[in-house]
Every structure is written in structure tokens, then in C-alpha cells.
Amino acid sequence: MDTVAGLWLAESAQAAPPGTVAALVPSSFEAVARVFHPAVRYVGDDDVEVPWSSVAAANGTTAHPLMQWGSVTGAMEYFENDDQAPLWHGAPARGHLPAPVAERLVAVLTRWTTTPDVCWFAVAQGGAVITDHPTLSLPDREYWLINGPIGLAAENMAAEPFEQSANVWWPADRAWCVVTDIDLVTTYVGGSADCIAEVLAADGLEAAPADEKQRTTWDADRVNPTPSDAPD
Numbered sequence: 001m002d003t004v005a006g007l008w009l010a011e012s013a014q015a016a017p018p019g020t021v022a023a024l025v026p027s028s029f030e031a032v033a034r035v036f037h038p039a040v041r042y043v044g045d046d047d048v049e050v051p052w053s054s055v056a057a058a059n060g061t062t063a064h065p066l067m068q069w070g071s072v073t074g075a076m077e078y079f080e081n082d083d084q085a086p087l088w089h090g091a092p093a094r095g096h097l098p099a100p101v102a103e104r105l106v107a108v109l110t111r112w113t114t115t116p117d118v119c120w121f122a123v124a125q126g127g128a129v130i131t132d133h134p135t136l137s138l139p140d141r142e143y144w145l146i147n148g149p150i151g152l153a154a155e156n157m158a159a160e161p162f163e164q165s166a167n168v169w170w171p172a173d174r175a176w177c178v179v180t181d182i183d184l185v186t187t188y189v190g191g192s193a194d195c196i197a198e199v200l201a202a203d204g205l206e207a208a209p210a211d212e213k214q215r216t217t218w219d220a221d222r223v224n225p226t227p228s229d230a231p232d
Helices: 004-015 052-059 069-073 099-112 150-154 193-201
Strands: 031-036 039-043 046-050 119-124 135-138 141-148 168-171 177-179 186-191 207-210
Touching (some): 004 135, 004 141, 186 193
Antiparallel strands (some): 031 186, 039 046, 135 141, 177 186
């Protein structure tokens, strides 16, 4: 059964067209940002973040708010099965907000809530180690639901060596909401216009404005060519 804390998200998602930003982030927010999970280049023992804009430039494609990883790189295989060394070795994390990016986002969002110590975190059932907690039912899947301080957004919810961030998190005052769908390599953040403006301007975050009607599917990119191995 859904807990009261997450009912507003369930009701909003059920009313939104599938495959859109509104199906992830409630349309009640003034503005939405799309945060791109970085690719990774391995340099010795270090993981160096590679922004999508750099990948686009190297591939002769265009970086823009609706760009998709398959279209920027030219092939869907670059989600998991291949790389473009030496530019990048690890594809952007799918369904998981990398901890360093989460920490930067937390630094911004802490200033835009009156309840940073009372937040809710929903984690998709299956890969997480969380059990025996209340559940949240959204149209596509079930989530475990826990609460705690905002810093939990950067914690690993899976057993090592696997990594899994919270998929949905928001403060008790509902000042903003962060969603990392398990099928996507970007994260959406809804909040006030001023809050989202700060997210877009934050150092260490590659982000772009989003609109509730925008598609979130792999074929949403209408600027770059369709990936060579795109499904029919």
C-alpha cells in the first residue's frame, strides 16, 4: 500500500502521458532541470568525468537539452557494450545518480528546503538492499520508501560492489523533487524557478532546462541523427 508521503507522486504520475517528463516529475513545479550523468574516462586509478557536451563535440553531434546518449554517440551499443576510448571508457550510469553528482546536487537543494533533515527516498525494488519498509507504487514499478536527512541521496542503496542511488527523493515540505528513472541515464529535478536556475548554474553539474511535455525516451532527440542500430 502506498504511504501518504508518496501519494502525491503516484497521483501525478498516473495523470501524465507515459514517457514524458511529467510522468516522472509532478507538473506542479515551476521549472524542471535535466541533469546529465557523466561518462567516465579511466586515468590510472582515477575516474575522470566526461560531460556529454565533450562526447558530442568529439562525435560531430550537437549538445542540446533533448539530446539522447545513443544519438550523441551514434549507436545504442554505447549504452553498455562498447566505449569510445580514449575519450570515455564507462557509459553514463543508467538508473543510478553517481554519488559525486548527487553530492553537488545536494549542496544546491539543501538551500531550497525548510526540511533538509526530513526527506523521503524511494528505491526501486529488486537491486536495493532495503527491505521491510513501506512501499510506494508508481505506474511502472514498486519502490521501497525510507526517510532521513538529505545526505542519504548520495548513499549507496545496494550491496557492494553494486551501486544504486535513491531513484526518487524529496523533502517533507515538497519544495523540490529529484527523479532518476531506472531506464534513464539522466536525472530530472523539479522545483521553483529560482531553485532550478541555481541547479542549472551549479559547478560540476551538466544540466539543461526541461519541459513537462518533453519525451524522455531514447528517440526524443530530433536534432542529431537516429542511432545506426536503433530499434525498429
